[in-house]
Amino acid sequence: MSQFWSPAVRELTPYVPGEQPTEQVIKLNTNENPYPPAPGVGEVLRQYSTSHLRLYPDPTSSMLCSALASAYGVHAGQVFVGNGSDEVLAFAFQAFFCHDAPLDVPSITYSFYPVYAKLYGVELRQHPLNASWEVDLDALAGADDRSGIIFANPNAPTGHAHSPAGLEALLKRVTDRVVLVDEAYVDFGAQSAVALTERYPNLLVTGTFSKSRSLAGIRLGYAIGSPELIEGLTRIKDSFNSYPVDRLAERVGIAALEDTEHFNACRNHVITTRERTRTQLEALGFEVLPSQANFLLVQHKVYDGSQLFAGLRKRGILVRYFNKPGLNNFLRISIGTDDEMNSLIETLEVLCG
Amino acid sequence: MSQFWSPAVRELTPYVPGEQPTEQVIKLNTNENPYPPAPGVGEVLRQYSTSHLRLYPDPTSSMLCSALASAYGVHAGQVFVGNGSDEVLAFAFQAFFCHDAPLDVPSITYSFYPVYAKLYGVELRQHPLNASWEVDLDALAGADDRSGIIFANPNAPTGHAHSPAGLEALLKRVTDRVVLVDEAYVDFGAQSAVALTERYPNLLVTGTFSKSRSLAGIRLGYAIGSPELIEGLTRIKDSFNSYPVDRLAERVGIAALEDTEHFNACRNHVITTRERTRTQLEALGFEVLPSQANFLLVQHKVYDGSQLFAGLRKRGILVRYFNKPGLNNFLRISIGTDDEMNSLIETLEVLCG
Numbered sequence: 001m002s003q004f005w006s007p008a009v010r011e012l013t014p015y016v017p018g019e020q021p022t023e024q025v026i027k028l029n030t031n032e033n034p035y036p037p038a039p040g041v042g043e044v045l046r047q048y049s050t051s052h053l054r055l056y057p058d059p060t061s062s063m064l065c066s067a068l069a070s071a072y073g074v075h076a077g078q079v080f081v082g083n084g085s086d087e088v089l090a091f092a093f094q095a096f097f098c099h100d101a102p103l104d105v106p107s108i109t110y111s112f113y114p115v116y117a118k119l120y121g122v123e124l125r126q127h128p129l130n131a132s133w134e135v136d137l138d139a140l141a142g143a144d145d146r147s148g149i150i151f152a153n154p155n156a157p158t159g160h161a162h163s164p165a166g167l168e169a170l171l172k173r174v175t176d177r178v179v180l181v182d183e184a185y186v187d188f189g190a191q192s193a194v195a196l197t198e199r200y201p202n203l204l205v206t207g208t209f210s211k212s213r214s215l216a217g218i219r220l221g222y223a224i225g226s227p228e229l230i231e232g233l234t235r236i237k238d239s240f241n242s243y244p245v246d247r248l249a250e251r252v253g254i255a256a257l258e259d260t261e262h263f264n265a266c267r268n269h270v271i272t273t274r275e276r277t278r279t280q281l282e283a284l285g286f287e288v289l290p291s292q293a294n295f296l297l298v299q300h301k302v303y304d305g306s307q308l309f310a311g312l313r314k315r316g317i318l319v320r321y322f323n324k325p326g327l328n329n330f331l332r333i334s335i336g337t338d339d340e341m342n343s344l345i346e347t348l349e350v351l352c353g
Numbered sequence: 354m355s356q357f358w359s360p361a362v363r364e365l366t367p368y369v370p371g372e373q374p375t376e377q378v379i380k381l382n383t384n385e386n387p388y389p390p391a392p393g394v395g396e397v398l399r400q401y402s403t404s405h406l407r408l409y410p411d412p413t414s415s416m417l418c419s420a421l422a423s424a425y426g427v428h429a430g431q432v433f434v435g436n437g438s439d440e441v442l443a444f445a446f447q448a449f450f451c452h453d454a455p456l457d458v459p460s461i462t463y464s465f466y467p468v469y470a471k472l473y474g475v476e477l478r479q480h481p482l483n484a485s486w487e488v489d490l491d492a493l494a495g496a497d498d499r500s501g502i503i504f505a506n507p508n509a510p511t512g513h514a515h516s517p518a519g520l521e522a523l524l525k526r527v528t529d530r531v532v533l534v535d536e537a538y539v540d541f542g543a544q545s546a547v548a549l550t551e552r553y554p555n556l557l558v559t560g561t562f563s564k565s566r567s568l569a570g571i572r573l574g575y576a577i578g579s580p581e582l583i584e585g586l587t588r589i590k591d592s593f594n595s596y597p598v599d600r601l602a603e604r605v606g607i608a609a610l611e612d613t614e615h616f617n618a619c620r621n622h623v624i625t626t627r628e629r630t631r632t633q634l635e636a637l638g639f640e641v642l643p644s645q646a647n648f649l650l651v652q653h654k655v656y657d658g659s660q661l662f663a664g665l666r667k668r669g670i671l672v673r674y675f676n677k678p679g680l681n682n683f684l685r686i687s688i689g690t691d692d693e694m695n696s697l698i699e700t701l702e703v704l705c706g
Contacts, residue, residue, distance in 0.1 A: 002581035002582070002584065002585060003529070004449055004530065004531050004554070004555055004581065004582060004585065005448060005449065005581075005585045005588075006447065006448055006449060006450065006451035006452060006585075007451070007452070008447075008451060009447070009448050009451075009585055009588050009589065012588050012589070012592045013592075014587075014588050014590075014591030014592045015591055015592065015595055016591075017409070017412050017595040017596070018409075020408070020409055020410075020411055020412065027408075030409055032407055032408050032409065033407050034407070035407065036403060036404035036406075036407055037403055037404075037406050037407060041403050041406065042403040045398045045399070045401055045403060045601075046398070046399050048398055050389060050390055050394045050395040050398060051389035051390075052570060053389075053390050053394065053567065053568050053569070053570035053571050053605070054385055054386050054387070054388065054389055054390060054567040054568070054569060054570065055373070055380075055385050055569055055570050056370070056373055056383055056385065056563070056569040056570060057373075057569075057570055057572070058373055059370050059373065083436050083572075083594060083597060083599075084594055084596060084597075086593070086594040086595065086596075087593070087594045087597075090593045090594060094359065094361075094362075095358060095359055095362050096357055096358065096359060097359065098359035098360070098361060098362075099359060099360070115591075115592050116592070116593075118592065119589070119592040119593065176356070177357065178357050201357075202357055210409070214406065214407040215406050215407070216406070216407060216408055216409040216410075217405060217406040217407065217408050217409060217410055217599060217600035217601075218406050218599050218600065218601065219410070219436075219596060219597070219599040228355035228357065228358075229355070229357060231355065232355060232357065232358045232359075232362055234367075235358075235362050235365050235367050236362065236365070236472070237367075238367030238368055238369075238468075239365050239366075239367045239368065239468050239469070239471065239472040240439070240440070240443045240469075240472065241436060241437055241439040241440045241443060242368055242370040242439065243370070243437060243439075243572060244436060244437075244440075244572070245572075246436075246570060246571050246572040246599070246602060247570035247571065248398075248570075248571065248601055248602075249599060249601075252406075
């Protein structure tokens with residue numbers, strides 16, 4: 001605590017990301033993709049003329065916005081890009097949720113949302129998941145006098161995704177404030193809601209290059225929505241940092257978008273490995289929630305979650321453990337390579353044997 | 354204007370960066386370095402194993418912080434890095450200047466400060482420059498009940514820099530709030546105040562790789578100060594975006610810091626070109642303010658600033674024109690290569706002939 005801090009800084013509860021270990025471990029804790037990015041990314045780096053780095057980037061990242069617009073079948077004016085979807089989400093909180101009313105969120109969802117809420121002084125109204133561990137869209141839509149709605153779809157850390165039809169039912173009921181659907185994990189088997197942005201000017205869909213594009217290390221995220229929502233985000237961005245996306249990141253993102261074959265091969269491999277792992281975990285006595293993401297949320301019928309976390313860690317396997325009510329017997333396991341998942345299963349056979 | 358925007362978004366006056374033209378022009382409008390970054394930067398890109406990009410970066414950028422700490426003779430715990438010094442400045446506004454009192458600033462300084470102030474609801478108290486176009490440190494120190502003090506040193510767009518002794522006199526008088534000295538341009542002939550951070554826990558010095566390191570395109574900035582100030586910035590960062598510096602940017606920054614020979618050659622070349630250009634401009638009838646930065650602020654004794662700006666632009670030379678009171682007869686001219694400055698002088702000979 002410092003006398004020099006603004007009063008609000010003292011009250012913050014910063015987000016704690018999963019560990020980035022320096023020693024050799026099997027890393028299944030931050031939902032990274034086990035496969036490398038598209039080969040074209042390497043070409044970008046090897047051929048890039050570094051003399052261009054002396055110049056500021058395009059403040060609007062217009063080439064990357066156009067590439068995303070093509071990929072999603074929207075206009076470039078419906079696309080916003082930022083330094084990771086975390087930055088895009090932060091801008092969205094400030095641009096759309098700072099009204100004098102609570103923000104409706106599921107009680108279990110991406111754990112950064114409550115952190116943003118505190119940073120921007122937004123009150124949260126939390127809604128429990130339903131009995132099937134799904135985001136309760138009916139409860140979210142039922143509240144009134146809100147500043148907005150936000151949730152991840154597929155949700156984190158559960159993995160369940162609602163269909164676009166389910167989301168549309170929500171959008172028909174909530175028209176006065178922004179509904180933000182965070183699609184960080186959508187490419188692993190769920191359906192995107194992007195097409196709905198054409199009909200619902202209050203729908204903002206966010207996405208990231210960190211998961212399905214294997215580019216967590218380059219920090220690229222985006223939002224797709226009506227031009228008025230994109231303008232709101234742009235006003236915040238231009239009051240914060242004119243150039244959040246650097247020259248290399250823009251080129252790297254475009255190269256990743258161009259290679260749909262690599263993209264599909266990687267995500268299909270992850271899906272296949274996920275379903276095989278599910279079967280193996282169930283055979284070991286785990287309850288495994290249905291997942292359309294690149295992770296599984298699991299709890300063992302006998303063994304304690306925190307002890308399994310510690311046992312795996314001791315044996316060089318990092319998974320994610322959330323020490324919070326409702327989740328504190330669960331492990332969230334990112335889907336790695338087949339070899340990594342085989343090691344996980346072999347180790348769990350020992351720990352649960 | 355959209356019904357979905359937060360009320361504060363409507364009131365923002367976003368920063369307008371200098372143009373990034375796509376056609377071939379002589380670009381002397383955004384204070385970029387005319388020389389390429391250190392050759393080691395190219396090596397980083399050519400040798401980088403892109404498979405690492407699938408993983409998130411180190412959230413603390415510890416290797417880059419250590420490299421900066423070595424370069425400046427401080428401890429790594431006194432260094433913070435971000436996605437350009439614009440992001441670092443934004444974090445500093447939120448971390449240190451959100452008190453219930455005005456922020457003291459010069460009336461002419463980096464034009465992003467008033468934008469941040471509006472974004473974070475900070476009231477500004479503006480102090481005119483003195484008769485020599487210098488930041489009036491005495492006036493800044495003389496006000497009381499403040500949220501802090503911020504100015505650029507060398508100042509922008511004037512180019513004048515105070516000495517560390519002058520800054521220390523200010524710091525002796527102001528001990529209760531953060532004094533932020535923005536050293537974006539310090540490497541072109543001014544003296545850094547970093548050494549004073551050891552004795553004044555409320556001094557925060559910010560810097561950038563965009564100017565003297567020729568890396569505007571990679572977006573890297575930093576702050577140096579007492580551990581309690583660094584912790585304040587880190588709390589904001591970790592409530593906004595865990596990983597603002599991507600994996601490539603961190604490596605590129607380290608490569609740039611390692612090459613002191615290239616760094617010194619480039620900045621000395623810029624200084625030499627600046628002083629030659631000054632003499633030539635004075636011979637053409639310009640008043641040229643003394644500058645320790647990589648730009649010159651100039652006005653012609655006869656010809657109107659906005660017309661000269663338009664005339665240069667028409668002939669393919671971009672400089673910066675600020676249409677605001679006190680500055681609207683001036684041009685800010687970034688220092689380019691010798692060839693670029695020769696073209697500028699030749700064109701001005703025509704326009705002022």
